[in-house]
Amino acid sequence: MSLRSSAPRVAALLLLVAFVTAPQLFSFAFEPLTANNAPAIYNQGSLLSLTLSHLRIVFLATLASTMLALALGIFVTRPSGHEFLPLSRSLVNIGQTFPPIAVLAIAVPLVGFGEKPTFIALFLYGLLPIFENTLSGLTGVSPQALDAAKGMGMSPRQRLFQVELPLALPVILAGIRLSVIISLGTATIGSTVAAKGLGEVIIAGLQSNNVAFVLQGGLVVALLAVLIHDGLGIAERVAARRSGRPLDEAR
Template identity: 75%
Template sequence: MSVFSALLRIALLALLVTFIAAPQVFAPVFEPLTSHGAPAIYNQGSLVALTLSHLWTVFVATLGSIVVAVSLGIFVTRPSGLEFLPLSRTIVNVGQTFPPVAVLAIAVPLVGFGEAPTLIALFLYGLLPIFENTLTGLTQVSPLTLDAARGMGMNARRRLVEIELPLALPVILAGIRLSLVINLSTATIGSTVAAKGLGEVIIAGLQSNNTAFVVQGGLVVAMLAFFIHDAFRLIERRAGRYQSAQASA
C-alpha cells in the first residue's frame, strides 16, 4: 500500500467518524438534497447509537455463522463426515435460497419484532461463503504436508489445529470478509422489523421523501463496508505471508 493510499484511507476514516459523531457539521453538504424546509441531517436518533447497533448485529450474526460454517466445513472434510457433504451444502444454501426479507417474514411470527429475526436472517445469509471457503482451504492442504505431519507423530487433532487450519486461514478469512460485507448492507432491512440500525435512516428518508436521509444512511453503510473489507484484506495478506514463511521453513 502506497503512502498516498494509506493517507487517503486515514482521511476517509476520519471523515466518517466525524460525520457519525457530529453530523450537523455536514448540514450544508446535504441541504441541496432536501426540499420544503426538510432537515438536512437525520434528526430522529443518534447516528452513533444506530451505527454501533448496526455493527453489533452484523458481528454477532457473523460470529454465529463462523462457528457453524467452520465447524461444518471441518466435519465434512474428515473421513467420518465425507458422506454428509451434500446435505451440508443443502443446509448452508438455505440462507442464499431464501431472500432475507422472506426469512424475516417467517421469523417474526416465531420470535417477534426486534433484533432476533434480523440475527436469524443474517446468520443464515452468512453461512455459505464461510462454509465454501473453509471447504476450499482445508481440501487444498497438500497431502505431502499431511503425510510429513503424520510421520512426525501428529495425531488427527494436532494436524488439524497446527497444520490444516493455519494453512487454510487466508481462504477462510476471505469467506468471512465476504460474509461481513454482504451482511453489512443486508442488515439495513432489519429496521423494517424494528431492529436498531442504519436502516432506520434510510427508511425515514423513504417515508418522508427526504433524499438527504437516504444518502446519509447509504453512505455510512458503504463506508463501513469499505473499511471492514480493507481491514480483512490486510489480515488475509499477513496470514498469507505467514503461511508462505511456514511453508519455506
C-alpha cells in the same frame, strides 16, 4: 503498506467518525438535497448509536455463522464426515435460497420484532461463503504438508490445528470477509421489523421523500463496507504471508 496507500483509508475512517459523531457539521452538504424546509441531517436518533447497533448485529451474526460453518467444514473434510457433505451443503444453502426479507417474514411470528429476526436472517445468509471457503481451504492443503506432519508423529487433532487450519486461514478469512460485506448491506432491511440500525435512516428518508436522509444512511453503510473489506483484506494478506499460500487462492 506505504504511507501513500494508507492515506485514503485513514481519510475515509476519519470522515466516517466525524460524520457519525458530529453530523451537523456536514449539514451544508445535504441541504441542497432537501425540500420544504425538511431537516438536512437525520434528527430522529443518534447516528453514532445506530451505527454501533448496526455493527453489533452484523458482528454477532457473522460470529455465529463462522462458528457453525467452520465446524461443518471441518466435520465434512474428516473421513467420518465425508458422507454428510451433501446434507451440509443443503443446510448452508437455505439462507441463499430464501431472500432475507422472506426470512424476516417467517421469523417475526416466531421470535417477534426487533433484532432477533434480523439476526436469524443475517446468520443464515452468511453461512454459505464461509462454509465453501472453509472447504476450499482445508481440501487445498498440500498433501506433502500433511504427510510431513504425519511423519512427525502428529495426531489428527494436532494436524488440524497446527497445519491444516493455519494453512487454510487466508481462504477462510476471504469467506468471512464476503459474509461480513453481505451482512452489512442486508442488515439495513432489519429496520422494517424494528431492529436498530442504519436502515432506520434510509427508511425515514424514503417515507418522508428526503433524499438527504437516504444518502446519509447509504453513505455510512458504504464507508463501513469499504473500511471493513479493506481491513479484512489486510488480515488475509498477513495470513497468506505467514502460511506461504498464494493470496489468489483466497479469492
